[in-house]
Amino acid sequence: MAEKHFSLQNAKTFSLFYESCHLVVFRYIYGMTGGPLQEVEDLTAESFFRAWKNRSQFQGSEQAAIGWLLTIARNMVFDAHRRRKVHPEVELEENWDDHYSYTQATPESRILEREQFRILWQLIQGLCPEQREIIILRYMLGWQVKEIARLTNSSENAVSVNLFRTMKKIQQNWPNE
Amino acid sequence: MLNSDDPQAQFDQPQAEHIFSLLNNFQPRPRQGFNHRMQQAPWNREGKQFFIKVVQSLRTFPVNAFAVFVIFLILTLLFFTPSLVSTARQIFQFFGVHDENSRSIEVTSTPISPSDTSLSEFKFSLSLAEAAKAANFPIKVPVDFPKGTVLEGAAYDETRQAVLIKYIGNGKTFLFTQRDESSVSEYASIGSSAPAELVTVRGVQGEFVTGGWVIQSLSENQSGAQTVNLVWENQAGMWTLRWEENGFVYEIVVASSQSVSLTEILAIAESMR
Numbered sequence A: 001m002a003e004k005h006f007s008l009q010n011a012k013t014f015s016l017f018y019e020s021c022h023l024v025v026f027r028y029i030y031g032m033t034g035g036p037l038q039e040v041e042d043l044t045a046e047s048f049f050r051a052w053k054n055r056s057q058f059q060g061s062e063q064a065a066i067g068w069l070l071t072i073a074r075n076m077v078f079d080a081h082r083r084r085k086v087h088p089e090v091e092l093e094e095n096w097d098d099h100y101s102y103t104q105a106t107p108e109s110r111i112l113e114r115e116q117f118r119i120l121w122q123l124i125q126g127l128c129p130e131q132r133e134i135i136i137l138r139y140m141l142g143w144q145v146k147e148i149a150r151l152t153n154s155s156e157n158a159v160s161v162n163l164f165r166t167m168k169k170i171q172q173n174w175p176n177e
Numbered sequence B: 001m002l003n004s005d006d007p008q009a010q011f012d013q014p015q016a017e018h019i020f021s022l023l024n025n026f027q028p029r030p031r032q033g034f035n036h037r038m039q040q041a042p043w044n045r046e047g048k049q050f051f052i053k054v055v056q057s058l059r060t061f062p063v064n065a066f067a068v069f070v071i072f073l074i075l076t077l078l079f080f081t082p083s084l085v086s087t088a089r090q091i092f093q094f095f096g097v098h099d100e101n102s103r104s105i106e107v108t109s110t111p112i113s114p115s116d117t118s119l120s121e122f123k124f125s126l127s128l129a130e131a132a133k134a135a136n137f138p139i140k141v142p143v144d145f146p147k148g149t150v151l152e153g154a155a156y157d158e159t160r161q162a163v164l165i166k167y168i169g170n171g172k173t174f175l176f177t178q179r180d181e182s183s184v185s186e187y188a189s190i191g192s193s194a195p196a197e198l199v200t201v202r203g204v205q206g207e208f209v210t211g212g213w214v215i216q217s218l219s220e221n222q223s224g225a226q227t228v229n230l231v232w233e234n235q236a237g238m239w240t241l242r243w244e245e246n247g248f249v250y251e252i253v254v255a256s257s258q259s260v261s262l263t264e265i266l267a268i269a270e271s272m273r
Helices: A010-031 A035-055 A062-083 A105-123 A128-140 A143-154 A155-174 B007-012 B018-026 B031-038 B046-062 B060-078 B084-094 B128-135 B263-269
Strands: B102-107 B150-157 B162-169 B172-179 B196-201 B204-210 B212-220 B227-235 B238-245 B248-256
Touching: A010 A035, A010 A062, A010 A128, A035 A062, A062 A128, A062 A143, A062 B007, A105 A128, A105 A155, A105 B018, A128 A143, A128 A155, A128 B018, A128 B162, A143 A155, A155 B018, B128 B150, B196 B238, B196 B263, B238 B263, B248 B263
Parallel strands: none
Antiparallel strands: B102 B227, B150 B162, B162 B172, B172 B248, B196 B204, B204 B238, B212 B227, B238 B248
């Protein structure tokens, strides 16, 4: 069955599109850059501005539109990464856990979970951009392997293999207490 | 998922599911300021954009805005003010339109009988050469006439500095008028209900009018001057074609009891040499 055509020409349609996917773009950029929040917001806004400016070039379904938008964001993140000659140590924002849903119930367990996330975040930010992207898309945004393959223009098998290796790398680099 | 009974065990050796759980629990959101900023995004103010651009262009180019306003004002006055409509017609067309379908002319010389029309005002006693000599400009005459049409004669109207040539035949009267454009101070007027059509004559714009002024009544005052009361009749049996060419104003008036088509008059006009 052919995918329904989705147009971004109309301002109202674009506004609805923004409402439906701006958090996806924001979280993708947040995961890829690690912050700070101001830079993430700037890159998110710029991604949508560029998409609006070039909307006549897009043709396809709504799902394809999200992919197209993330491609714009992806290029901007990679450019920003190249400009930072040495990737700085990215610390989590103060009060970052305002946006974290704790699984643990007790205060002690929560402190442990908090520390686990902090370590994981630092390990992810230490990965190369391609590996980091695959982890963010799969585990932070919950994308399927085939969707990641479409965005990164690679095969599903290549994505699965890369995902497995990256997970291994994170596990190996996990600090022993 | 995390095992709440023993989180330390998974801390040492995190599994894929554990990493997924940690990352999936983190759902950052932009700050409130970002949302305010995006409310001003171009897709949220596109409707206002056109108005803003117009206002900005008017501010940037006040002279242009003023010029547009002046042109608009002039056109409004010309086309929507009743007293100026006829003026506009005179600018864009050959004929002026009279306010009504009737008019009066005071005649101080030759008495006119009620059966006369303007065509009988002159005696066409000159030859073409004599008329051209009197006018002091070369005249154009038609070379392609319907069979049976003959030249009656020519005349020179000193008042209007115009050469008049009259042909008759087959129940039709043709009156040709040629004037130097510079001597034309005003154009003949037509009735307010006269059907006028813009046409192309000899490659230039001309006008074709059906109908004519006919004498309705005559009156005489105490000093003996006559007043001719004219009324415009669309069914007067008169057709007029006018145009301007190379500095001259040409007019062909055809009077006939039969119908005369535009094509017929245009063919005669095209044959003028």
